[in-house]
Amino acid sequence: MCGGNDHEHCSVPGLLLRNPWDEEPAPGQELPQAAAEAPRPKAVRSAVWKRRKLWELKRHLHCPVIGTCLDIDTWRRLARARSLAVEQMSDYEVHVHFVGACAQRNASSLAAQKALDRAHEGLLRRFARARSREQLEALWAQALSAGEVPGGFWALVSHPRCDATLVDRAYEDVHMLSHQVGAGQRADLKKHQEARIEIQRLRDDVDDLQRRNRQAIDHRDRRITALEAELAAVIKQHRAAQARESDARERLERLGGQGHQERMTAIAERARTAERRASRLRHEVGRWQEACERADARARAWEQECEDQRAQREALERQLAPGAAQCSGCTASSESGCPNLCGRRILCVGGRSHVIEYYRELVARCNGEFEHHDGGIEDNPQRLNALLSSADAVICTTDCVSHDAYNRSKKFCKRSAKPCVLLRSSGVSTFARALEQVALQHAGQVASAQVSLLPSR
Incomplete structure (x- = not known):
């Protein structure tokens, strides 16, 4: 993963956005002009916590978020939409481009924010119901065990109630998971190579089997041709024998008649x-x-x-x-x-x-x-x-x-x-x-x- 060694995290913002209607004016004071002119809604929440934006995260979190939470094909589509020459860029170059762009608010970071929110909408709603650090920690452990690391990591680090300790823990989990994934990929590559060798051997066996089958089919065809010729000859002889038998019967009938038949019996x-x-x-x-x-x-x-x-x-x-x-x-x-x-x-x-x-x-x-x-x-x-x-x-x-x-x-x-x-x-x-x-x-x-x-x- 890219990113420096700086493990500091921004503290949870303590600013509460309040509706002007939630506060009563002090004695002798009037409501603000905007509050006086604005109509009062039917139901107004007392306080709203805002999720962190991508560019509001610490820089060392951009690399795991970009590399883990969305696949490289999605980043390539976003880069292509930004008119970048992604065909001449490697996967690493695309990754570095978005990691650098997320350091501040711009068109690329806004597109990345929308893509992340759209891809992990379900987990974001689930994490949004958490009201304490313990609930966030339990949801992150559940996402790890269920294999929902991309969405869970984004929902956790962007949650307003996630503190620096929990962010560090999630960062460590994703970091170690990347090592495990790399080791698994190496094992998969080895198995893939062995599978390729086995497939080639099976292909050779199939080719040899097909060759033997073709030889057997050719031999069978030749045998069928010979048998058909022999059958035709036998049919010809049989017809000739039937013709001779019919001729002999006619001669016998002409020569002997009934008496000859009795003698033959x-x-x-x-x-x-x-x-x-x-x-x-x-x-x-x-x-x-x-x-x-x-x-x-x-x-x-x-x-x-x-x-x-x-x-x-x-x-x-x-x-x-x-x-x-x-x-x-x-x-x-x-x-x-x-x-x-x-x-x-x-x-x-x-x-x-x-x-x-x-x-x-x-x-x-x-x-x-x-x-x-x-x-x-x-x-x-x-x-x-x-x-x-x-x-x-x-x-x-x-x-x-x-x-x-x-x-x-x-x-x-x-x-x-x-x-x-x-x-x-x-x-x-x-x-x-x-x-x-x-x-x-x-x-x-x-x-x-x-x-x-x-x-x-």
Whole structure:
């Protein structure tokens, strides 16, 4: 805001304008000539307070009044009415012109006074009803909270009962409000810049969307054109087919008449009968194909089972052969047909009780140690953990074992990376085949260890 540092305000004028009729003449005096000649009105107020004019305010108030109480467009219109070249003047120059002109009574200050009174007529009437400083202070606070600062400030500083302290307070409020408005404008400018960037981005997105839409529309138009051409060709072919059908009907009517039609009906009936028979045959062929597939699946299962039985029988024969007995240590050769367990401890989980001794004998023939746990039927389930820890390989029969022992054996072997063979039955031949698998796994591990120990060239 412009204006000097002078914060002095003019005091409230104490002069009361009185009507000559309000005073009675003193004894021996006569009324003034003007009072004697003037007619007495019906109702005359005892005293009238005059509002301050714009040029009667302190100079430092002109800047906030001009800058706050009316917008710059109104000041430009007033300047244009005074024949000023406002097109070549900036907003600041227009503001400075009226601030300087309001220092005294002249055409510009009178025009400004009328514009201010006309713009804030409602608030002026509201403030005119105030009869004390407290009422003025309350009205100013109400105008601040309601956002009626322009009209409230003009009505306050021009009110005859407004003292210097209240004027200073209003000046400070407007001064700080201008700072807040400036900060708000800066924030609004920042938001405006961000909004411009967002609008540009949205415009780019819209342009891209319009471009894609145009491409899609062009593709659709080309597709519609192609389909219309294809439809025209199909319609042409259909019309040609209808023409041929009509010609054929005419020829048939000329050649065969009613008898030909009956023959055609009989042929069509025979064709339908043949089609129904073919459908039944196709259905029957499908059933036979499904039966053949099921038979092939059963044959493959039987072949696999026979192969397993043969392997188990051969394993049992090799282990029960006369030359396979009394294997000593790890020196037994594979030529004898007996797998060499090399003293490994084999744990059998589950199995039928009458074959356990055969299991033990087979393990002993294969140079191994045999341990057995019945799978939780009679043996303590807690004993299974100790046997699993001491075993080198585990063989579990799935047809005669509890679920708990089965699951614990699988999990333990998987966690400790020990060989685990699951048997579908408790037969002796099946167990013999499992011993061969354990021996083969051990031989593979030994070979891998030997290869890793070979010196690198």
